[in-house]
Structure formats: C-alpha cells, structure tokens
C-alpha cells in the first residue's frame with residue numbers, strides 16, 4: 001500500500017472478525033517496531049504478544065478494551081534500559097520511545113490489511129501484577145490487532161473531527 005494510503009486508511013478499529021492473524025504478518029509488524037528510532041538507540045521496548053485466550057484473559061477488566069481482537073501487543077518499557085535526560089531531573093523518554101515503536105507497528109498492520117486501536121485505558125501497576133512483570137517492566141500501551149469486522153467503521157465525532165493546520169501549526 002502507498003504510504004499516503006496507509007495514513008488515510010488507518011482508524012481505530014473497535015470490532016474484529018474471529019480470524020487469526022497470520023504468523024508472517026505478525027512478524028512483519030513486530031519487525032516494523034524493532035526498526036523504530038529510540039532515544040540514544042536504547043531500544044527499551046519489550047513487547048508481550050498475547051494471542052491465546054489465557055493470556056488475553058489476564059488483562060482482566062481491560063480485556064473488553066481489546067474489542068475481541070485475536071492478537072494484543074502489550075508494549076512495555078524496560079526502565080533499566082530507558083534513556084534518562086540528565087539536564088531535566090528524572091525525565092525519561094521511555095513513553096516516547098515505546099509510542100514510536102507502537103506507531104510503526106500500527107501503520108505496518110494497516111499496510112498489511114489489518115486493523116488496530118491504541119489503548120491506554122489501564123492502570124499499569126495492575127497490569128504489572130496481572131502478568132507478573134518485574135518492577136522495571138512498565139506497560140505503556142496495548143495494541144489489539146486483527147481483521148476488522150464487515151460492519152466496522154470509525155467512531156463518529158472522533159476520527160472524522162480533526163483541527164485544521166491553521167489551528168495547530170504556528171510558524172515563527
């Protein structure tokens with residue numbers, strides 16, 4: 001797919017077909033994340049692939065936020081590998097790094113004919129507990145992936161409402 005078409009086609013898919021994601025596609029998606037830029041090339045991301053009922057069930061109350069997608073990527077940061085900026089005390093780029101990784105994967109999924117939705121409606125400490133993650137592994141976002149159902153469409157009032165460039169770009 002042309003890059004412009006990927007950008008235009010993407011929307012948050014909240015209804016999925018009961019159809020597996022092919023292994024080759026999943027690997028391509030994960031590899032698109034692997035190639036993402038990260039601060040000082042620290043690559044702090046750790047990506048947990050949830051693709052069976054048992055692992056998706058461990059999301060507990062947050063499972064409903066994954067809308068029945070057959071694969072959920074739990075994008076985490078390894079805080080032991082994250083980049084901290086010494087000129088701003090305590091500031092780390094880990095969320096930025098993982099968000100760029102997640103964006104790469106999201107766009108590759110669309111490129112491969114799949115749908116995704118970015119999820120941050122969770123308490124990261126609860127997920128750490130539920131997946132027995134060590135304290136240095138912090139969940140940043142969830143990315144459900146799958147084939148959108150035939151009646152899937154974008155959420156009105158969200159996807160179709162964008163500010164104009166004039167409202168958000170300031171030339172100085």
Ligand SMILES: Cc1cc2nc3c(=O)[nH]c(=O)nc-3n(C[C@H](O)[C@H](O)[C@H](O)COP(=O)(O)O)c2cc1C
Nearest residue numbers: 010011012065117118119120121122154155158159
């Ligand atoms: C950082 C971030 C967090 C989000 N969290 C959620 C979420 O928890 N649940 C959800 O349904 N959508 C979530 N979304 C999707 C947004 O609601 C969606 O991208 C926005 O409304 C624009 O719609 P579109 O993606 O269809 O263009 C999130 C998106 C981003 C970028």
